[in-house]
Amino acid sequence: MIAELISVGTELLLGNIVNTNACYLSRKCAELGYALYHEITVGDNEARLCEAINTALSRADVVILTGGLGPTEDDITKQAVAKVLNKNLVTDEDSRRKIEEYFKFRYQDNPKHTISENNWKQALKIEGCTVVGNNNGTAPGYIVEHNSKVIILLPGPPSEMIPMFEASIKPYLQKRQNKIFFSNMVKICGIGESKAEADIIDLIKAQSNPTIAPYAKDGEVHFRITASADNEEEAKRLIKPVVDELVKRFGINIYTTSEEETLESVLVKLLKQHGLTLATAESCTGGLLAGRLVNVSGVSEVFGEGFVTYSNEAKMKYLNVKEETLRQFGAVSSQTAGEMAQGAARAAGANAGLAITGIAGPDGGTSAKPVGLVYIAAYLNGSVAVNEYHLKGNRQKVRELSVIYAMDLLRRMILSQMNNQQF
């Protein structure tokens, strides 16, 4: 079954808001096994909207529209669909009553408030359609079945659209599908996208069911393995050998095979598992590593403190980095990084320390120490590991990659020190 999305709203075309609805609905379509080949955004213009609906109907089984159901002049989605299908708009008595109740409740302190003509627009429905209740606003949704096709109209605000989709549209779409789709994520850190793909190009080329789709994120590569089957058990049975093969090929580079887990949550989990505590010391990343760890709810069990030591003085004062080290090797050096990691752990009384020092740019680079040079050190139970990185990108990117590589370094160190393979 093929679906197509049409997002309606001039505010999208002006770039006033990010179209998160398209992302949400795309994901839902994929989960429900509807193939999505086109997503369209058009403004509040009847001719262009009608054309988009016609085109979508010519190539998809299900057309989902979001936006343009509000009470104002430029909300025209319902009219456009009615026009394309050559149907009338008729009053839905139930919707009319709900609008009355809504305004009565909202303006209970102001009995003189009258409902404007525009608001009654929201009581109109396309004849023969199913009206879908909206518990979070005044605009109902609509399901229109027409010949063998379905057109679904949803309100634009995500706070109304998402609960409506979950409650009413998802079960409806599920019923129209006979297959279920199930997927598993394999998340990798420490290998580039092209290398990762090259390593499993034979699997990618041979794929049919399940499919293997790579996604490159900054510093990471994710593979989604998706199977379609009659039921979840059958899908899982199809997926398992592919995931097993990836685990065999990528080994320790895989940090999780769970959709929900992130690099920081995996690191925090590992620390907890081994009864370890961590302290951080950051120079060029200025707190981003600590900030990312604190993403994990409940991190306080393993992480109590961190240091942002941007200046040399702070590195000496809090982390006990030697003046001699700074003078001889500089703040951006393997030696300083190592002393920072060890110093942070000591100061905090933690088992592990993680330190980042580097030149994030755009200024501060020299030919000997160019922008992008970053040293990352991990200290764990008496040992220190330091890696040197040459990172490409702007200040922001250098700092984000540094944070990712730091977490990955400690993850690997814990796994190897504990001689405890994750998989």
Added chain:
Amino acid sequence: MIAELISVGTELLLGNIVNTNACYLSRKCAELGYALYHEITVGDNEARLCEAINTALSRADVVILTGGLGPTEDDITKQAVAKVLNKNLVTDEDSRRKIEEYFKFRYQDNPKHTISENNWKQALKIEGCTVVGNNNGTAPGYIVEHNSKVIILLPGPPSEMIPMFEASIKPYLQKRQNKIFFSNMVKICGIGESKAEADIIDLIKAQSNPTIAPYAKDGEVHFRITASADNEEEAKRLIKPVVDELVKRFGINIYTTSEEETLESVLVKLLKQHGLTLATAESCTGGLLAGRLVNVSGVSEVFGEGFVTYSNEAKMKYLNVKEETLRQFGAVSSQTAGEMAQGAARAAGANAGLAITGIAGPDGGTSAKPVGLVYIAAYLNGSVAVNEYHLKGNRQKVRELSVIYAMDLLRRMILSQMNNQQF
């Protein structure tokens, strides 16, 4: 002039990533005076991509494509454009050399690393096009002029696409317009979007040239004032009275009227202007405030150190928060926040301290101290100001808003203490 956007990538159609590129480019088109009537997303499928390009060329003067320029099998944007225009792909020697340099630099410690066949794909260009340099990745962009139309190909990752657009595509598109569009940004912190809009609804309703467009960001409201004119001076003359009026109405709530300035850069500038130094102390934000300050290149002049004190022990050890204070009022309290700010400044020998302590959720809330309760304290030359906030949203949002409000609190405190209005 009409523009059309085509976003290419199956990951978009699967809902794996939000299409922020479309939002960014839509806004840029609006700013440059290009009318945008359609935005399309298609997957990595040649036939559908070619069809989308053909359709876009039939209705727009400028077609902008993002994505599908990478080295992997499913990166097909260049091939599709060449096919539609009936042109060849030829090797661009300059791109070839850059790829060699990139990999030589990246794998300098591993001389055995060879460049895979896939990577050379990125050295191919559509014959007769202009190659646009990419300082943040290996995929160049391309500008193809064909008959009276223009096709622009940009890489998908925003960290590569945005700098390329700003440096090369924006000036190119500007030159193709006969009118110039010039705009000025008024950035506000401390007032909600609807309040801000209501305060200038008369100006918004009366707008024609210049136009006034509001953009709500987390914790901030930006108004873009755009004039079209024959030249920049004329546009600036049209814009000035509107900006002046906004400055009059919003006063100290405006932190800048410059496009380039951010809240953190304005705060760092203010600290520099007044010869002040700052230290940070963070609990629930875990380093994000320090990380955001360090966004500003050259921040080291005013910011040398910060503390991530997630545990009570760390708050006492480094910031000298009294055990009695923690016991009597709790870690999330006005008193603790105040002591943290003062303690951070004292420990670092700084004039100013900024502290955040709160409950970011999803766990840890109680009826007395619910999720979203955050105390922010600023210390400046002996005085302490503490604000209590009740923030809405998930963990991430509560933490981001906290960072913004903290910076804004210190900004206001400096301005009022120095009795030195910014405008």
